[in-house]
Amino acid sequence: MRLHRLEVCAFGPYATRQTVDFDALGADGLFLLHGDTGAGKTTLLDAVAFALFGTVPGARADAKRLRCDLAEADLPTEVVLDLTVQGHRLRVARSPEYERPKRRGSGYTRQPAKASLTWLTPPPDGGRTEAVTRSDEVARVVERLLGMNAQQFFQVVLLPQGDFAKFLRSDTKERAELLERLFGTERFAAVEDWFRESRRKRHAELDRRRARVREWVARLAQAAGAEVPEQADRAWAAGLSARARAEVKTARAEEIAARAAWEEARERLHGHRTSAERIRRVRAAHERLGELKCTAPERSGWVSEAEAARRAATVAERATEVSSGEAHHDQVVGQESVAAAMCRELGFADVGLDVEELRERAGELREEAGGLTSLVELAQRQQADRRRIEILDEAVAYDEERIAVVQSKLDGLPEQVSELTRQRELAVDAVARLGGIRAREDELTALLDDVESLPELDGAVAAAREAEIAAVAAHNEARSALLDIRERRLAGMAAELAGELADGAACPVCGSESHPAPAIPTADAVSEEAERSAAEHEVTANRRREKARVARFEAEHRRDATAQRVAGRSSAELTAELADVRAERVKLADRAARSEALAAAVRAAKEEEQRLHSERAAHERSLSESRAERAVLIEAVEERARALDDARGEFPDVPARKDHLLALGAALERLADARMAVVVARRQRDERRRSVSEAAIRAGFATVDDALAAVRPPERIAELDALIREAADAEAAAAGVLAEPELAGVSPDDEVDLTSAEEAEREARARAETAVAAVRSCERTAADVAALVSEFETALDDLAPAEEEFAELDALTNVLGGQGQNARRMSLRSYVLAARLEEVAVAATSRLRSMSQGRYSFVHSDQESKLRVKGGHGLGLDVLDDYSGVIRSSKTLSGGESFIASLALALGLADVVAAETGGALLDTLFVDEGFGTLDGETLDVVMGVLDELRAGGRVVGLVSHVEELRQRIPTRLRVRKSRTGSVLVVGG
Template sequence: MRLHRLEVTAFGPFAGTERIDFDALATGGLFLLHGPTGAGKTSILDAVCFALYGSVPGARQGNPLRSDHAAVAVRTEVVLDLTVGGRRLEITRRPAYMRPKRTGSGLTQEKAGTLLREWKAGPGPGWSPVSANHQEIGAEITRLLGMSREQFCQVVLLPQGDFAKFLRGDAGERAAVLGRLFDTSRFSEVEKWLAGRRRASEAQARAAVDEVLHTIHRLHQAAGTADAAPTADSFASWPELVEDCLVGAAVRRADARERLTHARIALAEAETQHRRAARGLERAQSLADRQTRHARAQEHARGLESATEELAGLAERLERAREAASVAPLLELARSARHEYEQAAARESAARRALDDRGLAVSGAGELAEAENRIRQELVRLEGAAADEQAYARGRAERERVQADVDDAQARRDEASGWLEDWPDRQAEAARRLEDARAAGHRTTQLADQLGTVRGQRDAAREAGRLDAELADATERRRAARDRAADARAQWLDVRERRLNGMAAELAEHLEDGMPCEVCGSTEHPRPASPAPDRVTSDDEAAAENAFRELELAHEAAGDTLRRLAERSAAAKAASGGASAAELEHLAERLAQEHATAQEQAASAVAARQHMEWLEAEHAKRLAVQREAGELVAARTARIEDLDRERRRLAAVLEQARGADPSISARTARLGAVADRYAAAAETARTTAEARDRAEQARARSLAAAHDSGFDAPADVSAALLDDGARRDLQRRLDDHRAALGAARAALADPELAAAAAEARVDAGAAQSELESATARLRTATASATAARTRCDEVDAISAKLAVQARQVAPLLERHATARRLADLASGGSDNALRMRLESYVLAARLEQVAAAASIRLERMSGGRYTLVHSDERASGTKRSGLGLQVVDAWTGTTRDTATLSGGESFFASLALALGLADVVAHESGGIRLDTLFIDEGFGSLDPHTLDNVLDVLDTLRERDRTVGIVSHVPELRQRIPTQLSVTRGRRGSTARVTVPTG
């Protein structure tokens, strides 16, 4: 990587644009970057880092990148031209920052921007855009450089303070630095992975052993043993635990089988005794049952025979009821026929009462039917008159409908005519409203522009008032700072003068007998000056000068603040137009009111235009309504005249046809009702004659049947009748008595029951007690056998499961042992002799490479005295080993800790370490060549001889076509290094200048 050109604008302390030509600085190979404190030397290095990575080194992140001295219109920007990976690139970056708004007050954010261009050679050479995406550019630059921002800041921008701490630090501090540079996170992840595998394998193995222990507990419960189940702590190792558990399982299986054999023998004996007792109970119960049945049969037979005479009377009563039942239907038929005749006669009488006088005089059904026929003929003649009556009603309804149409059309025509009379006035008013709304729209736009301008002037006037107050305060602060700086300068000059006055005494302190005086060269010193009581030392002078410089800087800062406030105040007053904030506020309020009024009027333009369009459409519609309504009135008036003539003709015809009735329909309804009454009376007369004949015939048949069945009169039949329920109950009593008597006689004749009755009475209770006792013994034996069988099955099943689990535990235990050994080894555990973690081991290898590369330069810088070696000795206490760093002193032949080096020795040792680390990191990054390096401070601690050695080493870097920039305050380096980049500090910002020797 080689830098060609750097441009910074409004960046850090640089207010304008500063261009740094690194190609010109590279002509000398070694150049000096110098300037006073705070001028911006480090900001140049920050700009390089910002251009490449979009951020500054870690220690300075968070500081604002924009220059406080820059004008508002100037954008902060960094442009870096470099060659990396064989490509010439130009990177432009603009950070995000807050700036004042261009209009109004307050701040707004200026967005960040990034641009990457590449130089294209050949015909038509020039810069060609590559990307403007921040992420894409960052990924491309990181890929080409092959290192992260942290690595770049450690390798290219060599910070000596960090490497001095690295040199004296412990293993943890070195591991943090090396871990950031060499990215050993993958080895740390390996450690974590191995630790995770160890925990996982231990969890798996412990879970498997827990399952074995759980199964053993279940085996003890199933076997019913009283001894305690084993635990994992009961054995020296888990394999021994599993082996003893399998042996115990075999013993418990044998014990369970022995118990099962004893239970089966007891069950067979209990079953034999139970069968014997059951057979005895069955014999006793059978004999007792036969004896009981015989006794009950004797007693039942005696009771049935005593009720035989009573049941004979019931049988006779049942037979008399059966004969009466055969005659009863004819009697019922006669009564029903008589009832029907009486009802028919009543209906006939009612129908005759509904007739008129003419109908009451008629006697027979035929005459009534003839009268009905005459009325029906009259109804037929009235059907024609009914059609005329309906036509008359339709004509009247149609006339009313047509008249309603005429009235409606006349009303619409009158309403349209009235509206059309006002049309000219309506049209003129709508046109005026539309024109006013359009004029208000134009006025709204003008007032909005005026209002925006006045509000901007008002805000500027307010800002000017506020800045005037700040300006007065800043003027007072600058005056006070100036007075303090003047007092400090007078005090410093006074201290300096007093020191010069006592310089002879200060020189006399260093005089030694025999040594030449630095002033006169004499080796004799007869009267050396004595220090005064109020002696001033160089430290006093330096303190006074520093105090003056600080106050002078504060005075300059106060002046810069006053200048910025004055510029902002002048700009605000110019923007306000010279008017006061109160005047502008009053004007803004008035314009706002006028704008609101005009805007409200302008908003009605759409409504006014729509109203005009509606009026025009309504005018056309009203004309059409007026025309159509006139035509409809004329047509409907002619139709009304035709309807009136037809109605007068029909009225004459209907008046003759309806007679005394109010209408044809009323006459038709009245005559229809009369005809229906005559028809009903004729029908009831026929029905009554037929019912009378049927009643006489039924009475004759019922009397003949009663005499034939032996009954004197129909009343005797009714007395002998029984209902169906009574007959069924009586018949059931007779049948049950006969069946029960037969069953009792048959039971007494059974030889088996007779033989049982001849034997002595048997006691079935004793046999029942014996069976219950045998049943209880059988139940107990069965439960014992079942429990033994279940226990044996459970013990066998659990033992088989235990054997499977035991086979599965062994490989898990072996895997856990392997995982534990690997995890302990990677994490520096007890099996690791040096207690060195895997990541520390990798970092130790990198540190060994760095120490070897650094020793080449350290040996030359120290005149062949010092070299660096890596040490992996085990650290004391609980600390890890592997990242020790020691220095070998060739003059004494001893090896000691790097913390014992002096200040100057620590500087060139840390410089050598930084250069060696740069070489190793570059090699690890794919061999990226680093053609431009920066070394930041530390040269002031070197003596002239050592400084020569260090510069010689740096010259070797130049010989390899590298450009090395030294950032230092040491005055001697300005004479030793002619190629320089000078940074000068001023009140309006810093500037940079490149100085290259000529000739």
């Protein structure tokens, strides 16, 4: 991968569009990006990362604030990157999501994120040449071409500020998480999880099968009535089954004996019951015959009563018809009286006419009423028109009233609309001027704060200059002391080596085992610890010097920028002008706040005026129509009233006269019908009276009253017949019983002992039933025991292979998890990560030895950690110090040593990750900061290693504010910081 060109616009501190030509910068293979603190050096690396993956490294990704606050509102925030990957050149453009001021009105609108990828050369595999415009698809194309994701890219290509040293200083858990992200070893953790989950499921299945065995044991013991043993096996189950079968055999023998005894008792009881029944029947027959002899006179009366009731039944029926005829005659006579009264009420006094005359008079009245039908309809129309006139009178009065009300409202509306319009125009003008007056207020407030802070800033500049002078002097003293100590230690190095010689051991310099004249330490000899302490003191003094220089520059920059903004204006002038501006702002804000309300009031007034005009026109149309219709109706009503007055006569109106004529005709018809019904009813009544007298004589009764006295209801006759029949049947039945052959010789005075026989039979039956129940219980128990033994043995057969399978899976899962037979106590995931870390340590050691002049090398440790950090076992990383031959913790390295160790480790990690992922050839590498911790000699060595990195065409970009690098690296890109945004200057 090689970068060609980068454009940033309104991104980070860059308010305008800035361009970085990587082809020009990387012509020598090494370039420097430098500038003031906070100017935006790291932002350029963030822009590269954002263009490729849509995110930035480290904690800056959490802020999600990439737009420049100083950029113009219409200037878009975007990053454009040209690069070549695997021989294909492409251009990636991205814009983050951000809020910009609305083009119309106040407030902000959200600008959505955008992304596009354009192929500048034919795409790989002959794919589509059109641009890719979906953000997620752009990220997938970039990851596929580079062969790594964003986290891997940040660790391999962009070595972010402070983050590439994080891997060296991190504990084993953090190191494991980083390695897992870089090498994608999640699948090995997934294998461990799969085995653990499988073991959990198999253990649950094993517990289920064991529970099933325990369940069958409990059920078997309960069914057999035995105690649950501590260890239930097949022999225990077989013993329970044999015992159950023996109990069945014993119960069956008892059942046979009990049944025989019960049968004998039943036969004896049957004989006693037969004899007792014969005696009872004889006694009952004698008793029944005696009772029937006593009731003979009563039975004779029942026969006479039944015969008389049957003869009187016909007479009773004729008498009922006579009563019905009498009631009907009385009813029709009453109806005739009612009809005659109705006719009198209707004004007809001559009710004594015969039937034919009444019917003739009713016909004449109906003809007269029919002649009034047309006039009735005319009268109904007259009433409807009069009601309509009343409605029209009310409508005319309402319309006249509403027209007056609406006109009174319309008279004052024009002046109101004009006044509201004038006030609305003033409010709109205030809204337009309010933004400018607020900006002026903010500007004057800031200038007033600047004027008040100038004395304090001058004091800060003086203090910063004094602190810088003191820090420079302290650093010079520390550096002189370090050089002096190093010269003295080099002079006494021979004595230091001689102090480590031992008889019989080879000299590390010449290899000789004899040491005739070892050097003797001088009085001013310096130890390694003294040299290290002096070096650390020099580094600390240099840091303080650099910090003091930066503080002085920032103090001067703040003071100069503030003085430039103030431009010589006094505090009193600014205060007076600010007071005037604030008063104007309050006035305009109050007027602008009413703008929307006034606009709504103007619209409402105009709408009200239009509505009132429409309402008045509608009422005027309605008034005209109502008046015209009323005049026509009044003329028609007056003409129709003259004809109806002649037709109604003495009645209120024509319908009333017609209704009277029809009602009188109907009453005369009813009177004629009633009078005819009276004649017919009288004739029928007389005929029925003669018929009932003749029927009584034929039935053998002297009078009708005698016949009616002998009448009985059908239920009584049926009851008498039943009593007579029952007495005869009872007498015949009793005689028949006594005549039966089997009762011959049986006396009603004989006795039989039935109680003793029944008691003996009940005891024998209870014994037999108990024996049968015992047999069935033993058989059920034996069957249940046999079935449960079979289920128990089946459960044992299922349990054995499950226990063997779980034991094997449990042992394998423990090995994969670092337990059991795993001698190293390392999980599969930790083992893979440790192997990757070992590769990284080997790759990083070659560069670390070069940068430390052969002193340090990385040592990978797979020993079990005392802290037992989850996921970090086997990921120890120490350094071997060749000066002392001791393996030390990487945390004991000094600041400069930590930087070169971290850089070597980051470069080694980059090599291994690139080889592991099979990614594209990485022709570009960035290192962000950290060079300020190196002394001049170490910086030379590190620069030599970086020179080796650019061999073969690789481009290395360094981000640093160290002054010495500006002298070493001719190709530079400087970032200048200002109030209006940072800018880029090549070679500046």
